[in-house]
Every structure is written in structure tokens, then in C-alpha cells.
Amino acid sequence: MSxxxxxxFQDLRPLLFSIAYRILGSVSEAEDAVQETWLRYAASSTQPDSVKAFLSTTVTRIAIDVLRSARVRREEYAGPWFPEPLLADPYDDPARAAELADSVSMAALLLLERLSPLERAVFVLREVFGFGFPEVASTVGRSEAACRQLMVRARRHMDSGRPRYEADRAEREKLAARFLDAFRDGDVDGVRDLLSADVALIGDAGGKGPQWGDRFVGSENVAGVLAALMPLFDRIDAGVELREVNGQPGAIFHDRSGDILSVWSLDILDGQIQAIRTLNNPDKLGHLGPVADAWAALREAREPTE
Structure with a gap:
């Protein structure tokens, strides 16, 4: 072959990464899958009729294999498991903007975790990226009829728990900014006013960072936890940066050196915060920049003041 x-390959890399990330929920594993796809493409002895089809098939099959082995590790994970945060999706298709945005949120990726690897791959290829069933069938190595059945089951699972978000992006960002300002200012009432009655605060530390409880539910409970965190963040001069996290409003917290302490993602609907997901596992933050020693920061925050 030539x-x-x-x-x-570089032109298609954003698509390949976006497919792999949605199947795997891991930035590092998705990047590895894309790199392995290049190696297989470079080593191929025949020129594919369609480079896009060849590469999409290759990265999908690699991702399925990786996911099958990763599921065992995730079942043994300490506490709640969240995907690695993605600040910007490299793939852009205006014709599928809504599907792409919805499918990359933390809530949607956690729903995808309920699917089998094949169901997940079929759903991602068909529902998110708009592949035809003949393409999907060829990619995953199943018949079109089997893929249609996989799609029916996947869509049933996804529809039963599909998250809803504030439609107006500007309104979401405005409310998130108000929430973070109130948190930074130690305004407990201001924070509480922005929480829905059944808001959930869920943390992923993986046993490797400070864990603020697996899950707190209800505005009073969540406000109480946040109120306890406010002075700790203040004592270590933690900075907060409003950022989009997996297509939703969120924040990155830094220590005084600028290293990352924590990443938060916010689900917002009807002018209130419905869920706060906090990522404190340093293994999941390294692709965003230098990671702080959160345990050391916590010890400093708890030192008695004179």
C-alpha cells in the first residue's frame, strides 16, 4: 500500500478521540486508543477504501476491548466513579451539536456506564455521531439486525434516566457564577438559595484524595457540607476558575501555587443546581495540569489559627 x-489521520483525530472518550469515559485511555489506531493504520499492508471507516472501526474496537477490562476495575473502585473531566471536545459538527453536547455531560456518561460495551459503542456511533446501521454493523462486527436490537436496548436505558438541563447556556453560566461567587465569599445563604430541594453532592476521590462523603442529598445537607468547606478553602487561599466541564458549567479549584485541587461539575435546571459532582482523584486530573497535594492542603486548612 501507499x-x-x-x-x-490528524484531520480525523478529533473524531476518533471523541468516539473513544464517549465509549471509555477516560481522556488518557481515549488518547491511548487513538495512538494505537495510528500504529495499526501505519502497519496495515492494504490501503483501505475509506480511511475514515477504517480508523473509526479500529478505534471503536480498541475502545470496546479496553472497556471490557476497565469495567472490572471500576466495579472495585473506592467510592463513586466519575469519568475523567473533559474541558473541550475536540470534535465539532454543527449538524449534530445537540447530540454531541448532551452525550459528553457527566450525567450522560454515567448513564452510558450502565450499558454493555457493545450497546455503548452502538449507541455512541448511531445516536451521537449519526453513523448508518450498515456502518455500525461493520464497525462492531455484528449484523444490522443485531445492532438494531442493541440500539433499542441502549436507548431504553438512556431514555429512562436521560438528564435534563437548562436550555439557555448563558443562564446556566450566570447561575454557576453566582453559586461560585457565593461559595468563595462564604455566603451560605446565597449558596443555599441556588440549590434545588433534592440537590445531590457526589464526590469521586478514588481513595486517593479527600472524600467529602459518597453522596449527600437535599439542600440543607448539601449546604451544610459546602459551609464546612468554605473556611477550609479560604485558609489555603484556594482560587476558583469558572470553566465548562463536560459541556456543563463547572469549576477548577487551585491552590495558591496554581496547582489543581479539585474539579466540580454542575447540573442546572429551572434556575437551580440539581447536582454537584466533585472530582478529587489526582489520577483523573493530571491531563488538566499540575495537581496539588490535596491531603497536604487539607492538613494546612485544619491547622489551628493563632
Missing amino acids: DPNPDE
């Missing part, structure tokens, strides 16, 4: 075209 030598593989690196430029053609």
Missing part, C-alpha cells in the same frame, strides 16, 4: 497519510 504510505499512510499523517495529515489525513
Whole structure:
């Protein structure tokens, strides 16, 4: 075959990463899957009729294999498991903007965790990226009829728990900014006013960072936890940066050196915060920049003041 075209591969890299990330929920594993796809493409002895089809098939099959082994580790994970946070999806398709945005949220990725690896791959390819069933069938190595059945089961699971979000992005960002300002200012009442009655605060530390409880539910309970955190963050001069996290409003908290302490993602609907997900596992934050020693920061925050 003629030598593989690196430029053609680079053009398709955003798509390949986005497919792999949605199947795996891991930035590092998705990047590894894309790299392995390039190696297989470069080593192929025949020129594919469609480079896009070849690469999409390859990265999907790699991701399915990785997910099958990862599921065992996730079942043994200490506490709640969240996907690695993604600040910006590299793939952009205006014709499928809504599907792409919805499918990358923390809530949607957690719903995808309920699916089998094949169901997840079929759903991602068909529902998110708009592949035709013949393409999906060829990619996952199943018949079209089998893929249609997989899609029916996947959609049933997803529809039963599909998250709803504030439609107006500007309104979501405005409310998130108010919430973070109130938290930073130690305004407990201001924070409580923005929480829905059944708000949930869920933390993923993986046993490797400070854990603020697996799950707190209800505005009073969540406000109480946040009120306890406010002075701790203040004592270590923690900075907060409003950022989009997996397509939803969120924040990155830094220590005084600028290293990352925690990443928060907010679900917002009807002018209130419905869920706060906090990521404190340093293994899941390294791709965003230098990670702080959160345990050391917590010890400093708890030192008695003179």
C-alpha cells in the first residue's frame, strides 16, 4: 500500500478521540486508543477504501476491548466513579451539536456506564455521531439486525434516566457564577438559595484524595457540607476558575501555587443546581495540569489559627 497519510489521520483525530472518550469515559485511555489506531493504520499492508471507516472501526474496537477490562476495575473502585473531566471536545459538527453536547455531560456518561460495551459503542456511533446501521454493523462486527436490537436496548436505558438541563447556556453560566461567587465569599445563604430541594453532592476521590462523603442529598445537607468547606478553602487561599466541564458549567479549584485541587461539575435546571459532582482523584486530573497535594492542603486548612 501507499504510505499512510499523517495529515489525513490528524484531520480525523478529533473524531476518533471523541468516539473513544464517549465509549471509555477516560481522556488518557481515549488518547491511548487513538495512538494505537495510528500504529495499526501505519502497519496495515492494504490501503483501505475509506480511511475514515477504517480508523473509526479500529478505534471503536480498541475502545470496546479496553472497556471490557476497565469495567472490572471500576466495579472495585473506592467510592463513586466519575469519568475523567473533559474541558473541550475536540470534535465539532454543527449538524449534530445537540447530540454531541448532551452525550459528553457527566450525567450522560454515567448513564452510558450502565450499558454493555457493545450497546455503548452502538449507541455512541448511531445516536451521537449519526453513523448508518450498515456502518455500525461493520464497525462492531455484528449484523444490522443485531445492532438494531442493541440500539433499542441502549436507548431504553438512556431514555429512562436521560438528564435534563437548562436550555439557555448563558443562564446556566450566570447561575454557576453566582453559586461560585457565593461559595468563595462564604455566603451560605446565597449558596443555599441556588440549590434545588433534592440537590445531590457526589464526590469521586478514588481513595486517593479527600472524600467529602459518597453522596449527600437535599439542600440543607448539601449546604451544610459546602459551609464546612468554605473556611477550609479560604485558609489555603484556594482560587476558583469558572470553566465548562463536560459541556456543563463547572469549576477548577487551585491552590495558591496554581496547582489543581479539585474539579466540580454542575447540573442546572429551572434556575437551580440539581447536582454537584466533585472530582478529587489526582489520577483523573493530571491531563488538566499540575495537581496539588490535596491531603497536604487539607492538613494546612485544619491547622489551628493563632
